[in-house]
Structures are given as C-alpha cells and as structure tokens.
Amino acid sequence: MMLRLLSLCFLTSILIVNAAAQQKKLDIPIAYLEIRQPLPPTLSNLDEIPEDVGLQGAELAIKDNNTTGKFLGQTYSLEPVVLEEGSAGLDEARKLLEASSVLLVNANASQLQDIAQLPEAENAILFNVASRDVSLRDDACLINVFHTIPSRAMLADAISQFAVKKRWADWVLIEGALEGDKAFAAAIEKSAKKFRINLSEKKEWVFDADMRRNAAQEVPLFTQDFPDHDVLIIADEANDFARYVLYNTWLPRPIAGSEGIVPSAWSASVEQHGAAQLQSRFEELAGRKMRSIDYAAWAAIRSIGEAVTRTQSDQTGQLRDYMLSDKFQLAGFKGRPLTFRNWNGQLRQPIPLTHPGAVVALAPLDGFLHQFNELDTLGIDQPESQCEKFGGAQ
C-alpha cells in the first residue's frame, strides 16, 4: 500500500512537469516551391523520372517532425506549389513567403537566385534542395539560402578521394554536351587537381546514334585513343549515354561519375547507419525509392524541425543562429552528425559512392583528415570560399 501511494505521488509529479513542457504551442508552416525542369531527351527509356521527386521527401519530413512535435505541442504543415517548365515562380514565391518564413526551392540556380532576392524573402530561410551549382555556394551565394543538396564540387571530391584510396591516379574524362555535364566535368577537373590526380585527356560525347543498338561497335572506337588510364570518369548528368559506355570501353577499366561508381546525396542502395529505416519509411509513403532531391528536401525540413524543437522558437533569426551554431546536429542516416557550414550554408554530409546493388564507399574516406571536420574535405572549404554574403550566424 505504502509503495503504491509513493508511486502515485511520483506519477503526479511527472504529469505536472510534462504539462509544463508542452505549454508552448508552435505552428510551423513550411512552403515548397518546385519549378519543373525541361528533361533532355535521352537514348534510353528505361528510367522514368517520377513526378514527385523532392515533394515526397518534404512530405516525409513533415510527418517525421509532427511525430516529434506532438509530444511538444508543435505542428508542422507543408504548402507545396509545383509549377510547369519555364515559370519564373516569383509571384508564387511571394505568396508562399507571406504565409511561411521557411521555403524549400526545387528549381535551377538562376531561378533560385531570383526567388531568394525577392524583398519578401529577405528575412526568410530558403533551402536549395535541387541545384548542385558550385557558384551558388561560392561567389554567387546569398545570405538567406541554405543548401541541403551537395554541390558538384562535393560529389567530385568524393570520387577523387575514392580514386586516391584505390591508387587510381590516372584519369580520362568524357563529358556530355549539356550545361550540367560541362559544370560537372569542370568540378571533376578541379577536384582532380586538388587531389593531385593526373587527368590526361577529356573528350566530348558527340555521337547521336541510338546506343541501344550500337554501343558495342561505337564505344570501343570512341575510347580507343584515350591514353592508358586507371579509371574513366563520365560527366553525363541525365545519364543519356554513360550507361552505354559501361563495359564497352576499349580498355577494361572501371567507370565513375554519372555511371559505374556514382556519388550522390542519397541512393537506393544506402542501407547502413539506420538508413534502411528511412528507406522503408519513404517507400511506404511514396511507393518508390528515395532519390537525392527527396533526401535534400527531407534534410531541410528535419533541420528546421530540430532547430524548432531545441530552441522552442519559430523566429527565423533564432532558427538560423541555432542551425549555424555548434549545438545543431542532424542525424541524417549517414553515420555522422550533419551540420551546416557557417560560411556558405551548405549542409555537411557524407557522400555515398554507389552502384545499383551496393555502397562502394562512403566519403570522406579514412585518411582524408581535416583540421576541424573531415566532412570539410568535400567541396568548398572555408579558406577557399568566395562566399561573402552568407555571413554566418547573425
């Protein structure tokens, strides 16, 4: 009897504490703006690109935040707007920013730039969840834009680290004709220099034949005059031709980049570090595998969720400061805490190097050391950063 009474008192005290902790109710509306990008025609029809890439990642993060939020009196909601190709999205962005001070943007670099410079966006927190453009994190960075998708520089550095580890010190490169391919190739060339890899030759992909029939004849010829190399890198972001190069090269060499060993924010073959749980939660919601832009959208909203939970605030100034502080950590299913670079707003994150069946390696690889954070061996590090506007915590 005595015991029971004691435990009753004890429970009452818990209830009181709990009620106090739940007093501050917060509603956090989060906006999502997507501008569809024209898809370049590709030779293969095998990979259909789902229409809801990004949005489903955002939806999952809202669900995740609400599960946590229900214990703390916090409610998160998503206001998604998806626009057709060619829209500027400025009016829609203005409208979304009236109701929400957090906006995820799934658009290209110049569209994002225009949206971020709207007067309505001045005190908002924007997340770039799609553009891998390097200059957005560098000379063209903006004060109000965080990036949860890795830059091409981070992706290229992941390949370089793996190649150095494997002693694949001689590279050749094939680049596609599209703007993104050129940008990826440029990032690869820069990274090769950074890691002292010898990139001996670059060729542009020029064929317009249908590779489903002709790969076996054309690719060996195309790759025959490359000097000997350890690995062939392909920059072909839409995977237009790269898939046909694999296993058809003149020399038997591994391929990395847009085919073969592929660096990304997220891939269906990531399963370690609890990732299997995120994969299955996502698949249950979306009915398909999680992609990099889904992951970036998920990470953006989870970051806001963490900041709100820990600060008990919905003020963007406070949330920004918290996200850029040493206290912020996001458990992103990649084996290390994810944090933001306070010089350009980029989410630090390990980069999985994968093929469709498995993770080959997770960059940063062992042995690539850094004074402060090994994750900063990927992409633009503080000393080389040309970003002046982001300006760290306020």
Added chain:
Amino acid sequence: MRIVVALAAMLSASTALADEIWVSNEKDDTISVIDIETLEVTRTLEVGERPRGITFAQDHSVLYLCASDSDTVQVIDPDTGKILHELPSGEDPEQFVLHPNNKHLYIANEDDAITTVVDVESRKVIAQIDVGIEPEGMAVSPDGAISITTSETTNMAHWIDTNTNQIVANTLVDQRPRHAEFTLDGKELWVSAEIGGTISIFDVETQAEKGKISFEIQGVHRDRVQPVGFEMTKDGKYVFVALGPSNHIAVVDQKTYEVLDYILVGRRVWHMAFDRDETKLFTTNGVSGDVTVIDVEKLEPIKTIKVGRFPWGAAFRPTNG
C-alpha cells in the same frame, strides 16, 4: 541483466555445466552460444529473420528473441534450442525489455513508431503506445512503475506509466538515442545518443537532466565516437559503454560520470553482457563479426571469439543451477 545476475546468484552453485553467453547474429539469422569456461562457441541455433533484442525470462526457463524481419518475438527453449512458440510483437520488433513482473514485454516496433506491450503468458498484446520515430532503447525501472522507450529520429526518451500504459513525460536527448538503463536504485536514467556522441543522465523523480557524458578517443574523430549499448555493474562502480565505429568500450564511473578508460575491442561494438559475477564482459562487435571478452578487474580485453555475421545483442544464461 541485473535481474539475471541477481537471480543467478540465488541459484545453487553446483557446477555440472558452464554458464553461457547467448549472442544474436543480425545478418545470419542465428544465435551463437558461448561457453564461459572455454570461451568458445558450443552451439549455433537457427532462429527467425534478423534477430536483434535478446533476453531471458527471470528463471531462465525460456529465451525471448526479437526476430525483426519475421515480425515476431520467438520464445526459445534454451536447453534444446527449439522455438517453442511465437509472441505477437507488432511489426519489426527491434529491442525489448522484460518487466520485473516477468510477464510483460515492452517491445520497440522500429518501423511503426509504436511500443507494444505483450503478455507472455496469455500471448496477447495488451497495449500499443504511440511513441516517436524509430523507437529503440527500452528500459523499465527496478520498481516496475516506469517504462522507457527512446526514439531515434524524434530524439526523445518517452516515460511510460506501466499501470496505465500511457506516456507521462517526454524528455529530449541528443541525436539518435539508442539505449536506456535505470541505475539499480532506480534514481537515475541513463540514455545514450549515438550521433550526438553523449550519454544523458536524468533524475528519475523530476526527469531533469542532471549530467551529460562526452567521450574522446585519441586518434578517432569525435563524430566516429558513437555511444550505443551500455551496461552498469551492480556494485555501482562502472558503466561500460559501447562506442560503435570507434571500436572502443568506455569505462565510466557510475557515481562521478567520469570516463576512466577506453578499451579497444572489435569493429562497431554494439551491445554487451556480463557473466555471473561480473568478472567478464562480452561485447558484440557488429562489423568484425566477433565477441570481445573483457576482464572487468583489469579492464583489458582477453579474447576475441568469432560468432555469426553482425552480432547484435548478448544475454547471460546460468546453466549450473
């Protein structure tokens, strides 16, 4: 494990057979049984898919095992190794804890954000409690009044009143909480946070955080020092903390929270179990697929025992009683 040891001590000490450590091998669908005398694997049992949480009934008459991908808790006869029956567990049971009443299993359903309470006698689910995302760490207070579920993505410890099976408090911890334990006196709750790299210590009466432990291993980046499973010695002296991919066990002073030592073990150390008198500690090393045996007095590793792929949990079984 405390209960196990306490009960084991009550058993008579005739020595027909050696005591055992049972290890669940997550990616082999087996259990490896280690003989504590010879420090060798004497039996390998086939069990359900993706076995993780592993614990004995208080009298050690049966073993409970979370067969995560079979969506069930298997009840196993430890003498024969046969599966006697299965308990409803909710989907994807990962980890569980047996209430001191020896009747109720509190099970974390990782994929469903639910804690399921199962009566092992009636074999029925008696409650399901909504908790945070990816529940994992499970503990119950020594007096049985409070059960804890920690949720990995919500980053909370949920305090559940075991009379009503309702959540009565939620406390935030650092990123990716993995394991929870009450001290033997029931006054403190310890929760490890894998990605946060810390152990938070709560005063049970007020649920206020009263301490936090960080770890630092020379030559290992702090992001790789990830506390997961831990066990407390019943003499109140030590807490042994598995530090995941840093491949070390930390030795923490249970009273002062000071980290006393780090012991090198196998790769990605996960959980652990003591022997009968807590002179030896057996750690499961997921990536290297082995178990490190630690001499508790000397705080030194003495042997590595090869087990199945990705050993996850460990439980002590006294057999000479």
